[in-house]
């Protein structure tokens with residue numbers, strides 16, 4: 159039987175065999191070779207398909223740990239600020255654990271699929287008239303005052319769970335990649351990967367990518383009003399920013415910016431040419447790789463953080479498919495199909 163990532167990596171995680179674990183069988187996501195992208199950049203490029211996790215994003219890796227720890231600590235509710243995927247994941251794991259879940263999201267700024275997921279799992283969605291950074295600040299204060307478990311990536315258990323993706327990459331490749339391309343929002347995931355790589359003695363170049371309109375780690379200062387089509391990384395004050403900078407510096411990597419146009423081009427290219435549909439934030443990693451090139455790296459892993467179907471609106475605005483209206487009549491159908 160397949161097991162969840164806590165069971166599988168228990169020796170590397172702050173849990174013991176006696177602990178009750180809340181799992182939806184997250185982790186063990188595929189590493190898919192990307193032939194076209196490999197050819198474009200002249201390296202062996204693989205995609206870590208984190209959208210294959212139960213709620214469709216890598217957040218589940220951290221959430222199995224954060225919610226299991228919350229249960230162990232006797233919490234009755236969990237809370238988070240979210241650009242969407244953390245909310246969906248927290249709501250799902252809280253439902254599984256029988257905990258209440260509240261999420262604070264920037265009003266009108268999260269993808270519809272993520273909102274639907276959160277609501278379906280019975281999450282209480284609080285739509286804040288403000289951005290993600292304000293939401294995070296507020297839930298941090300609330301969690302200090304009340305016995306509610308905060309499950310954002312400021313929670314150590316989140317990073318512990320997320321570092322397991324690095325173990326899987328090294329295991330699947332039979333060794334470390336030369337570089338890892340990853341989108342950066344609140345900077346928890348890049349921090350977690352680096353932690354995981356270090357624990358297995360690996361040291362790939364960490365290449366983080368932010369959207370130009372939300373690039374505090376590239377600019378070196380917070381961004382008051384972050385803006386980008388990639389809603390999952392629309393963050394102006396990354397909570398794990400310093401750790402992310404430390405990770406790229408010790409790995410000889412960098413954090414760089416890509417424009418929304420570059421993100422959308424990569425988003426479309428992956429769907430049309432590689433047959434894989436990711437959300438715009440994930441495409442930022444590919445956009446960065448295409449923009450800056452392999453820079454001598456032989457094996458590159460792009461972390462594809464979430465599934466494209468979560469954000470139907472962006473897809474409907476930017477696809478290159480066609481919808482053709484058709485009367486129930488054979489000649490018309492032939493024209494519609496063959497034209």
Ligand SMILES: *Cc1c(COP(=O)(O)O)cnc(C)c1O
Pocket residue numbers: 215217243244311341342343344345346347348390391437439440463464
């Ligand atoms: C959360 C998220 C990110 C950003 O991860 P951080 O840990 O906040 O840097 C990127 N892509 C997707 C799809 C996400 O859900």
